[in-house]
Structures are given as structure tokens and as C-alpha cells.
């Protein structure tokens with residue numbers, strides 16, 4: 779099966795995706811291609827495949843992708859072949875992609891996809907997380923914060939929505955849903971409560 783995690787930037791989806799893969803041997807993470815510059819701690823081929831615009835354009839022209847999107851002036855894409863290979867090996871694949879990519883992935887036929895939207899507990903915590911990740915880069919942080927409302931407006935396109943306040947608690951909730959879905963069961967969530975939470979966040 780395929781499990782997608784999306785969120786406004788800094789809410790914690792990459793951390794959660796990595797924790798899921800680190801603790802569950804059947805999960806593998808889809809490694810995206812991007813034209814973004816690597817961050818100091820990022821490794822090519824592990825966090826992303828870092829490519830230039832020409833290489834990106836040729837992947838798109840060759841129709842090798844499931845989805846692609848332009849986000850914060852950079853391009854990101856998910857290639858088909860590695861995903862098909864993982865699925866054929868019986869692996870569950872985790873995706874850390876945005877709402878644009880999720881919309882495209884959901885349109886692909888014969889894929890079994892469950893989607894999660896991750897929210898921060900509040901705006902202050904989100905800002906602190908971004909400050910922590912991008913020390914001193916106020917402009918970049920501002921850009922990502924400005925996108926918060928737009929990104930969060932897509933929460934209702936997702937099967938499940940969780941608040942990443944305490945990392946371990948949020949992780950357990952996601953894992954529990956994945957285990958339910960793997961058994962063919964749905965997990966109930968009160969969408970009205972989520973809507974109220976979202977309203978408070980975007981005020």
C-alpha cells in the first residue's frame with residue numbers, strides 16, 4: 779500500500795515519515811527528485827536526488843513521473859519505476875509530498891493510497907520549528923509561514939488529519955491507522971473537530 783504524509787512546511791511530516799520507516803522494516807520511503815539545494819545535513823540519494831533544472835526537465839519530458847510540482851520556487855517529482863519496484867517486492871511505500879502531488883497521485887489508477895495531513899499544534903510552535911531548522915534564514919522562514927493558510931486549506935482532501943504536538947503520540951496515531959488500513963479497516967475521525975482546529979490555526 780501507499781501512505782502519503784502532507785503538511786504545511788515545518789509541521790513535522792519528514793520527521794514522522796523517517797520515524798515510520800526507521801521502526802517498521804516493511805516501510806520504504808519514496809525518494810523524490812528536486813531542484814532545491816541540499817540542506818547541510820541532507821544526503822543525495824537518501825533525502826532526495828538533487829538534480830538541476832535541465833535534468834528535471836528531461837525526466838518530465840520522458841514521462842517518467844507519477845507526479846510533480848513547483849513549490850517555493852523549486853521543482854519536486856516522484857518517479858514511477860522505483861515505486862512500482864517497491865510495490866512488487868511487497869513493500870509499503872511512504873510519501874512525503876505536498877497537496878499538489880497528492881492530488882495527482884490519487885488520480886493514478888490501481889494504486890491503493892491512504893493519505894494523512896499533519897497539522898502543527900499552533901503557529902508559534904510551527905515558527906519555532908522552522909527557526910530551528912533554518913537558523914538565521916528569516917526570509918526563507920517568512921516565505922514558508924506565508925504559505926501556511928493556503929497549504930492548510932487542503933486538509934479536507936486527506937483521509938486522516940493529525941496534530942503533531944508530541945512527536946511520539948502523533949507517530950503512534952499514524953501507525954495505528956496504517957495498521958487498521960492494512961487489515962482493510964477504516965479508522966473513524968471526527969471531521970467537525972478537525973475543522974474547528976483548522977479554523978483556529980488559520981485565524
Ligand code: ADP
Pocket residue numbers: 785786787788789790791792793794907908910911942943944945946
Ligand atoms: P516538514 O517535513 O513538515 O517540513 P520537519 O519534519 O522537517 O517538517 O520538522 C521541522 C522541524 O521540527 C525539525 O527540526 C524537526 O526536528 C522538528 N519537529 C518535528 N516534529 C516535532 C515535534 N513533535 N515537536 C518538536 N519539534 C518537532
Ligand code: 5GP
Pocket residue numbers: 784785787810811814845846847849854855856874875876877878879880
Ligand atoms: P522541503 O523543501 O522542505 O524538503 O519540501 C518542501 C515541500 O515539498 C514539502 O511539502 C514536501 O512534502 C514537498 N515534496 C517533497 N518531495 C515532493 C515530491 O516529489 N512531489 C511533491 N509534489 N512534493 C514534494
